[in-house]
């Protein structure tokens with residue numbers, strides 16, 4: 157596998173880019189404040205071959221927990237920041253990489269320009285020997301780009317966002333960053349990353365299909381998106397985001413290694429994901445998941461809807477209210493978890509909130525009504 161020469165970015169004990177072996181990553185889905193469980197899952201993933209493990213941090217309590225988690229695992233840790241970019245300062249001493257999403261920088265302190273927020277994150281990263289990932293996601297794009305009437309399709313907006321942030325970080329003379337451009341649609345991931353690698357050829361890329369979902373589709377979609385990129389030498393690190401329970405998280409690493417093996421052996425996927433009538437998009441869950449019943453719910457929805465063969469239906473199933481409302485916008489039906497109930501919408505319009513017992517029959521009823 158001959159990778160394109162991007163610049164080398166060190167992340168803890170490993171490096172990505174510059175022809176280094178492609179790194180396989182995963183993410184903990186335990187509550188971050190549950191120090192014991194989170195440290196255990198990080199170590200399990202590292203032992204299974206994860207070169208970087210990501211942890212979500214949304215509060216000071218999460219940041220305090222991270223200090224303890226750091227002591228209990230040898231994994232290279234990456235922190236996933238949501239809106240409160242200032243938490244970077246609290247967690248950076250205990251992690252090797254900080255990941256921020258340009259689309260999430262606008263909600264907290266909206267009066268502060270995103271450039272000031274990025275400057276803050278980069279200063280903190282520099283002072284704490286951390287790398288940075290700019291994680292652009294199709295379902296949570298920068299709202300300033302979305303209101304731009306000239307901006308066009310989501311794929312163009314994703315690339316614009318990634319290039320804009322890369323160019324800005326370059327002006328800060330900070331080279332230890334990589335970029336990811338993710339979508340739940342494999343063809344979009346392939347096309348967007350190809351285009352970005354032409355515009356910014358030296359920036360290392362982290363590859364992945366966001367919300368790839370349950371097996372086997374989650375792996376099929378990831379193969380379709382990632383293998384053609386790696387075969388062209390694009391990509392320095394990857395994650396196969398699967399909707400699996402915490403005790404099965406290693407399957408993301410096994411899947412990532414399988415993809416690398418396929419590319420090495422030339423047994424790659426055709427590059428086009430042939431969607432069936434039913435397309436379930438579901439997140440891999442993380443510390444933000446509102447209820448542990450999420451994975452079982454996603455599996456139940458998959459089992460009960462797989463009889464759909466005659467008409468196309470996309471159902472998005474998300475684990476939390478942080479990303480659920482936005483990431484379900486483009487699906488025919490969107491479901492996202494709350495603590496005690498589950499929210500349902502149809503083509504972006506809220507239908508209501510239902511209990512964990514009611515939601516699947518309700519979803520089936522609405523799908524059926526729409527296709528009488």
Ligand code: SF4
Nearest residue numbers: 439442445475476479
């Ligand atoms: S939708 Fe929520 S629970 Fe699922 S991965 Fe994203 S942030 Fe985590």
